[in-house]
Amino acid sequence: xxxxxxxxxxxxxxxxxxxxxxxxxxxxxxxxxxxxxxxxxxxxxxxxxxxxxxxxxxxxxxxxxxxxxxxxxxxxxxxxxxxxxxxxxxxxxxxxxxxxxxxxxxxxxxxxxxxxxxxxxxxxxxxxxxxxxxxxxxxxxxxxxxxxxxxxxxxxxxxxxxxxxxxxxxxxxxxxxxxxxxxxxxxxxxxxxxxxxxxxxxxxxxxxxxxxxxxxxxxxxxxxxxxxxxxxxxxxxxxxxxxxxxxxxxxxxxxxxxxxxxxxxxxxxxxxxxxxxxxxxxxxxxxxxxxxxxxxxxxxxxxxxxxxxxxxxxxxxxxxxxxxxxxxxxxxxx
Amino acid sequence: xxxxxxxxxxxxxxxxxxxxxxxxxxxxxxxxxxxxxxxxxxxxxxxxxxxxxxxxxxxxxxxxxxxxxxxxxxxxxxxxxxxxxxxxxxxxxxxxxxxxxxxxxxxxxxxxxxxxxxxxxxxxxxxxxxxxxxxxxxxxxxxxxxxxxxxxxxxxxxxxxxxxxxxxxxxxxxxxxxxxxxxxxxxxxxxxxxxxxxxxxxxxxxxxxxxxxxxxxxxxxxxxxxxxxxxxxxxxxxxxxxxxxxxxxxxxxxxxxxxxxxxxxxxxxxxxxxxxxxxxxxxxxxxxxxxxxxxxxxxxxxxxxxxxxxxxxxxxxxxxxxxxxxxxxxxxxx
Numbered sequence: 001x002x003x004x005x006x007x008x009x010x011x012x013x014x015x016x017x018x019x020x021x022x023x024x025x026x027x028x029x030x031x032x033x034x035x036x037x038x039x040x041x042x043x044x045x046x047x048x049x050x051x052x053x054x055x056x057x058x059x060x061x062x063x064x065x066x067x068x069x070x071x072x073x074x075x076x077x078x079x080x081x082x083x084x085x086x087x088x089x090x091x092x093x094x095x096x097x098x099x100x101x102x103x104x105x106x107x108x109x110x111x112x113x114x115x116x117x118x119x120x121x122x123x124x125x126x127x128x129x130x131x132x133x134x135x136x137x138x139x140x141x142x143x144x145x146x147x148x149x150x151x152x153x154x155x156x157x158x159x160x161x162x163x164x165x166x167x168x169x170x171x172x173x174x175x176x177x178x179x180x181x182x183x184x185x186x187x188x189x190x191x192x193x194x195x196x197x198x199x200x201x202x203x204x205x206x207x208x209x210x211x212x213x214x215x216x217x218x219x220x221x222x223x224x225x226x227x228x229x230x231x232x233x234x235x236x237x238x239x240x241x242x243x244x245x246x247x248x249x250x251x252x253x254x255x256x257x258x259x260x261x262x263x264x265x266x267x268x269x270x271x272x273x274x275x276x277x278x279x280x281x282x283x284x285x286x287x288x289x290x291x292x293x294x295x296x297x298x299x300x301x302x303x304x305x306x307x308x309x310x311x312x313x314x315x316x317x318x319x320x321x322x323x324x325x326x327x328x329x330x331x332x333x334x
Numbered sequence: 335x336x337x338x339x340x341x342x343x344x345x346x347x348x349x350x351x352x353x354x355x356x357x358x359x360x361x362x363x364x365x366x367x368x369x370x371x372x373x374x375x376x377x378x379x380x381x382x383x384x385x386x387x388x389x390x391x392x393x394x395x396x397x398x399x400x401x402x403x404x405x406x407x408x409x410x411x412x413x414x415x416x417x418x419x420x421x422x423x424x425x426x427x428x429x430x431x432x433x434x435x436x437x438x439x440x441x442x443x444x445x446x447x448x449x450x451x452x453x454x455x456x457x458x459x460x461x462x463x464x465x466x467x468x469x470x471x472x473x474x475x476x477x478x479x480x481x482x483x484x485x486x487x488x489x490x491x492x493x494x495x496x497x498x499x500x501x502x503x504x505x506x507x508x509x510x511x512x513x514x515x516x517x518x519x520x521x522x523x524x525x526x527x528x529x530x531x532x533x534x535x536x537x538x539x540x541x542x543x544x545x546x547x548x549x550x551x552x553x554x555x556x557x558x559x560x561x562x563x564x565x566x567x568x569x570x571x572x573x574x575x576x577x578x579x580x581x582x583x584x585x586x587x588x589x590x591x592x593x594x595x596x597x598x599x600x601x602x603x604x605x606x607x608x609x610x611x612x613x614x615x616x617x618x619x620x621x622x623x624x625x626x627x628x629x630x631x632x633x634x635x636x637x638x639x640x641x642x643x644x645x646x647x648x649x650x651x652x653x654x655x656x657x658x659x660x661x662x663x664x665x666x667x668x
Binding site: 034040125 | 363367388428429464477487556
C-alpha cells in the first residue's frame with residue numbers, strides 16, 4: 001500500500017526540488033513546517049476558495065504540464081476576482097500517478113511559479129501524495145479585502161444591469177475542437193481561430209485586475225465556470241430575482257462568431273458549455289458607467305447583456321425577443 | 335468528457351443534500367457562493383494546512399465512509415494542534431468516481447458533520463468533481479492564534495526535552511493487521527487488542543485539546559504522520575540540532591507491547607511506520623512540568639522520550655545505550 005525511503009524522503013526531495021523555489025512568501029516557512037501563516041492586513045478579512053482539476057476530466061493528459069498548473073491556479077484566482085479579493089496565496093494538494101516524469105513535474109512547477117508571480121499569489125504550502133488514478137490537483141486560494149466588502153452572488157436587485165467580461169463560449173468551443181477533429185473544418189475556422197479557441201480552453205484568463213472595481217461597483221458577481229446560462233440562473237436564485245438576457249448582446253469572439261455563422265445550434269454550446277472563467281456581474285444602473293471606465297482602464301472588455309428583473313427565472317431572448325430553450329443549461333459532474 | 339444537467343445541477347443537488355447542512359458557519363454563505371469569508375479575531379493570524387487522502391493509498395475502499403471523512407479532516411486538525419492553533423474551519427475538495435453510492439455519501443457527510451462539530455471546525459466551502467480514479471479527498475484547514483505564536487518545527491535547541499503524546503506505532507501495526515490476515519494470530523493478540531490497533535489505523539485522534547499548552551510551553555512541535563524516527567529527523571534538521579531518544583521510553587500501547595514481545599523486529603514498524611498523528615514536541619527542561627500538568631488536565635498522555643543535542647543526526651538508543659539502525663526511517667510516497 002505504501003512505499004518507504006531513507007534519509008530525506010523522496011517526497012521531501014520532490015518538494016525541495018520543484019516547489020520550495022516557488023514558496024518565497026515568509027509565511028510559507030520554506031515548506032519546511034506542518035502549516036503556513038497568513039496575516040490579513042488590519043481591517044481586512046480572508047476570502048477562501050477551492051477548486052480541484054482532474055486529468056481526463058478538466059484537462060487532457062497531453063496538455064502541457066505548465067498549462068495544467070496554471071489552469072489549476074487560475075480557476076481559483078477567477079473566484080477571488082469575482083469576489084473582489086486581492087490574491088494572498090494558495091495551498092496545493094497534488095496526487096500524482098507512479099508514472100509521472102521529472103519533465104512533467106519540471107513543466108508543472110515552471111507554470112505554477114510563473115502564475116504565482118504574475119498574479120502575486122504565492123505558494124504557501126501543500127501536500128504531495130501518490131495515486132493509482134489520474135493527476136489530481138486541488139488548490140485552495142486565499143484573498144484579502146476590507147471587512148464586509150466581498151461581492152456576493154446574492155446582491156442582485158430588479159433593475160440592475162447584467163455585465164460580462166471578455167467573450168463567452170470560446171473555451172467550450174475549444175474543447176469541442178479537441179474532441180471532434182472535423183469540427184474546425186466544418187466551422188470553416190482559419191488556423192488563427194483554431195489556435196485561439198484551443199488556447200481559451202487550455203488556459204483561462206482570470207480577471208483579477210478588475211477585482212477592485214467590482215468591489216466598488218457591482219451588487220453581485222460570480223465567475224462563469226459552468227456556462228453563462230446556468231451560472232446566471234444560480235446568481236438569480238440566490239438573489240431571489242430573475243433575469244432577461246439579450247443573446248445578441250452576449251460578447252462573442254471573431255472565432256465564435258465564425259463557427260456560429262456556420263452552425264447556428266452552437267449557441268447552446270456557447271451559452272451553456274462552461275470553462276469561460278469570465279466575470280458575470282449585476283451592477284446598479286448608475287454604476288455601469290464607472291465600472292465600464294474602470295474596465296477600460298485595465299484593458300478588460302466589458303459588455304452589458306441584459307438586466308435583473310423581479311419575475312423569477314432567467315430568460316434568454318433571441319433577436320426577436322423570443323425566449324430561447326436549451327436541453328441543458330449548465331455543466332455538471334453528476 | 336463531461337456530463338450536463340438541467341435546472342439545479344446534480345452537483346448542486348449533491349451539495350445541497352449532503353454538505354449544506356454541515357456548513358452553518360456564517361462565512362460559508364450556505365455554500366451558495368464562489369468563496370467563503372473568514373475574519374480572524376483581532377490580533378490573531380491564520381494558520382493554513384492541507385492534506386489529501388486517496389482511496390487505496392491512505393484508506394481502504396471498504397473502510398466505513400464516515401471514518402474516511404473523519405480521517406480526511408483529522409489529519410489536518412492534527413497539524414493545527416501541533417502548531418498550537420485553534421480550528422477555524424475548512425474547505426473540502428472531493429473527487430468522486432461514477433459508482434459512488436448515496437449510502438457512501440450519506441455516511442461520509444455524517445462523519446464529516448460529526449467531527450466538524452466535535453472539533454469546532456466548520457465546513458466553509460468546497461468543490462465536488464467526478465474522477466475516473468479513486469475517491470480523493472483534499473482538505474484545507476484553517477486555525478487562528480495570537481500573532482507570532484505559531485509553534486514551528488524550527489525552535490528546538492540543545493538541552494530541550496523531547497516529548498510525545500499518546501502511544502506510538504499503533505496505526506502502523508493496525509495497518510499491518512489489515513494487510514496480513516495471519517499477523518494477529520502470530521502476534522498472539524486478543525480480540526480487544528486487534529480491534530484497538532485496527533481502530534487506531536482507521537481513525538487518528540488529533541490532539542487539539544493540547545494546542546494552547548503547546549503554544550505556551552513547546553519550543554518546537556510537529557505531528558507524527560510519517561513515523562516517529564523520520565519526523566524527528568525532520569524537526570532536528572530544520573532546527574539545526576540532533577536528538578537522542580531512549581527507545582525504551584517511547585510510549586507503547588498494551589497491544590503494541592504484546593506484538594513486540596512476540597516479534598521484536600516490529601520495533602522498526604512502530605518507530606517508522608507512520609499514521610500516528612500524535613504530537614512530537616521539544617520543550618525547554620524548565621517547562622516540562624507545566625506541559626505535563628496541562629496534558630494531564632486535558633487527559634492526554636505525554637511521555638518524555640529523550641533530548642535535543644548539539645551534535646546533528648538523530649540517535650535511537652536501545653536499552654543498553656547502543657544506536658539502533660533501520661532500513662527505512664520514514665514513510666514516503668515517492
